[in-house]
Amino acid sequence: MIFYLTLIFGCQLAGELLKVGLGLPVPGPVIGMVLLFAGLVIKQGIPDDLAKVGDAFLTNLSLLFVPAGVGVMLHITLIGQQALAITVALIGSTLATIAVTALVMRAMTRNNGNTGMEPTDG
Amino acid sequence: MGEGLRDVWVYLSASPLLALTLTLAAYQMGNWIYLKGGRNPLLNPVLIAVVVLVSILLATGTDYATYFEGAQFVHFLLGAATVSLALPLYRQIERVRKSALAITVSLLIGSLTAVASAVALAWGLGASKEILVSLAPKSVTAPVAMGIAEQLGGLPSLTAVLVILTGITGAALGPVLLNIIGVKDMAARGLAIGTASHGIGTARAFQVSDVAGAFAGLAMGLNALATAILLPLLWNWLF
Numbered sequence: 607m608i609f610y611l612t613l614i615f616g617c618q619l620a621g622e623l624l625k626v627g628l629g630l631p632v633p634g635p636v637i638g639m640v641l642l643f644a645g646l647v648i649k650q651g652i653p654d655d656l657a658k659v660g661d662a663f664l665t666n667l668s669l670l671f672v673p674a675g676v677g678v679m680l681h682i683t684l685i686g687q688q689a690l691a692i693t694v695a696l697i698g699s700t701l702a703t704i705a706v707t708a709l710v711m712r713a714m715t716r717n718n719g720n721t722g723m724e725p726t727d728g
Numbered sequence: 729m730g731e732g733l734r735d736v737w738v739y740l741s742a743s744p745l746l747a748l749t750l751t752l753a754a755y756q757m758g759n760w761i762y763l764k765g766g767r768n769p770l771l772n773p774v775l776i777a778v779v780v781l782v783s784i785l786l787a788t789g790t791d792y793a794t795y796f797e798g799a800q801f802v803h804f805l806l807g808a809a810t811v812s813l814a815l816p817l818y819r820q821i822e823r824v825r826k827s828a829l830a831i832t833v834s835l836l837i838g839s840l841t842a843v844a845s846a847v848a849l850a851w852g853l854g855a856s857k858e859i860l861v862s863l864a865p866k867s868v869t870a871p872v873a874m875g876i877a878e879q880l881g882g883l884p885s886l887t888a889v890l891v892i893l894t895g896i897t898g899a900a901l902g903p904v905l906l907n908i909i910g911v912k913d914m915a916a917r918g919l920a921i922g923t924a925s926h927g928i929g930t931a932r933a934f935q936v937s938d939v940a941g942a943f944a945g946l947a948m949g950l951n952a953l954a955t956a957i958l959l960p961l962l963w964n965w966l967f
Contacts, residue, residue: 615808633872639810639813646815661815663809675778676781696894698846699894705905709911711913
């Protein structure tokens with residue numbers, strides 16, 4: 607278990623080093639995720655103990671951004687001043703993204719006809 | 729508060745233990761309300777926890793820096809959790825292989841729509857640059873979105889809250905919108921909800937069907953990657 611915990615932190619550290627060393631514009635942990643993903647592709651599978659450690663982080667993922675979310679109290683005035691722009695952008699953009707992605711995906715899979723997914727209710 | 733009680737409060741608030749315990753307790757409470765409410769996306773546990781904690785801090789006159797001294801132990805694990813997102817992504821690898829072109833094209837167009845429409849709408853309504861950059865990665869899963877916002881000079885804490893609100897919006901309105909535009913294919917529905925509203929949308933998609941849920945989870949992972957690479961490049965080119 608400790609080995610895989612070390613591996614995960616090692617990927618994150620390597621990601622941070624690559625980011626600084628190569629001046630990449632991508633967050634360090636995302637580079638770490640790509641490194642771990644590449645490792646899994648090479649290994650062609652997820653070791654059981656790695657799944658235990660990784661899934662422990664992922665099961666509680668939403669807890670982990672509570673402390674940052676509380677920081678919103680520092681910006682309450684700023685948000686209040688621009689509340690209309692934020693609300694319209696958030697709702698409008700979310701709906702636009704869902705519609706565009708779904709329509710493109712449907713158009714592409716209809717042409718290919720190879721997803722094998724039957725239409726269902728819901 | 730009596731003198732004795734005040735002394736206890738002063739003592740406790742100086743130690744990281746109180747903030748850490750409060751964070752866990754508030755999240756537990758949020759999660760309990762969410763489960764009692766039949767997993768209604770509007771009762772998001774993170775949003776409830778944030779509202780409860782902000783209310784407590786404001787009521788007791790505690791500043792955020794003091795709170796964060798304790799809460800940082802939870803916050804620190806975000807990086808490791810982001811690295812772990814490689815696992816669900818790898819588990820979906822078979823699905824990517826089957827319809828790689830359709831998924832790649834839909835995802836890239838969806839990812840660009842998410843960023844461009846949010847920035848364009850907010851800019852048109854006069855939002856400041858700080859708000860624009862905090863809003864741009866709103867469709868990406870929180871740990872990655874916060875990393876992107878921080879990198880580009882936004883406010884990561886604002887991004888965290890916007891990400892959650894985006895997730896709630898997509899989970900609550902997404903299925904209705906998809907019915908209106910008549911997309912019935914579960915792969916397309918899942919991909920769309922996962923691209924627009926990350927983990928919260930994915931949880932909602934799994935309630936509808938396993939296929940939709942799997943595609944939503946895949947879209948969440950791929951969109952995090954696509955936005956993390958494309959948004960900083962696009963942003964530095966534009967500004």
